Amino acid sequence: MNQDQLKQLVGRAALDYVPAGQVLGVGTGSTVDCFIDALAASGLSVPGAVSSSERSTQRLLKHGIRVLDAAEVTGLAVYIDGADEIDGRGYMVKGGGAALTREKIVADLADTFVCIADASKLVQTLGAFPLPVEIIPMAAAQLTRRFSRLGGEARLREGVVTDNGGHILDVRGLSITDPLAFEAEVNQWPGVVTVGVFARHKAQVCLLGGADGVKTLTF
Numbered sequence: 001m002n003q004d005q006l007k008q009l010v011g012r013a014a015l016d017y018v019p020a021g022q023v024l025g026v027g028t029g030s031t032v033d034c035f036i037d038a039l040a041a042s043g044l045s046v047p048g049a050v051s052s053s054e055r056s057t058q059r060l061l062k063h064g065i066r067v068l069d070a071a072e073v074t075g076l077a078v079y080i081d082g083a084d085e086i087d088g089r090g091y092m093v094k095g096g097g098a099a100l101t102r103e104k105i106v107a108d109l110a111d112t113f114v115c116i117a118d119a120s121k122l123v124q125t126l127g128a129f130p131l132p133v134e135i136i137p138m139a140a141a142q143l144t145r146r147f148s149r150l151g152g153e154a155r156l157r158e159g160v161v162t163d164n165g166g167h168i169l170d171v172r173g174l175s176i177t178d179p180l181a182f183e184a185e186v187n188q189w190p191g192v193v194t195v196g197v198f199a200r201h202k203a204q205v206c207l208l209g210g211a212d213g214v215k216t217l218t219f
C-alpha cells in the first residue's frame, strides 16, 4: 500500500471513534481529508463538527456536514486529526498544514485526541520534521535567534499566511527530548502564537496505518 492508501485506511478506521449523536472535532490535512470523505460516505449521522481550518470547513460543508463555531460548544468527546510526527508517548509535532493554532484550540476542547497517521509518522524523538511555529511577523528575527541558541535553524515559510493572519517559522535541527518542557518554554517567548509541539494536548489514541493494516496505539 502506498502512503495515500494508508491515509485512506486510517481515515476509515477513525469512523469507529465518531461519538454517536455528538458534535465532533475535526483536524486538518490530507489524512483528515480522507477521514472527512469516509465520514460523508459512511452514512453516520453527526449533528456537526468543529473545524480546525478553513480547508476542513470547506470540505465538511461540501459534504453537507454542519460546521459549528468553537464558541458554540463547551466541550467535545473526540477530536480527530493527523500529525507530522508522533512518538511512543503520544506527543506530536503538528502544523505542516499551517493550521496548528486552531488545531490546538479544538484539541483543547476535546476529551480524547485520536491521531490518524501512516506509519512513517511514528518516531523515537520529535524534531526530524521541521517544527512549525506560528508567529507574529514582527518577532521573526528575534525568534530565529532564540531558536538558533537551541541549535535550531528557523526559516520563514514563504508565501504562507495562516487562517489567523500569522506567519509560520519552520525550525530544522531540533531534537525534542522533553516535549512538555519544550512546549512550555517556547510558548512563552514573545511573538510566538503557537508552537507545533502537542505535548499538553497529546494524543490518547493513534491509529497507525502500515503494511499490516491499522495498529491502535493508546497512551
Ligand SMILES: O=C(CO)[C@H](O)[C@H](O)COP(=O)(O)O
Residues within 6 Å of the ligand: 027, 028, 029, 030, 031, 032, 081, 082, 083, 084, 093, 094, 095, 096, 097, 098, 099, 100, 103
Ligand atoms: O498538523 C497538520 C496541519 O496543520 C496536519 O495534521 C499534519 O501536517 C499532517 O498532515 P497530513 O495528514 O497531510 O500528512
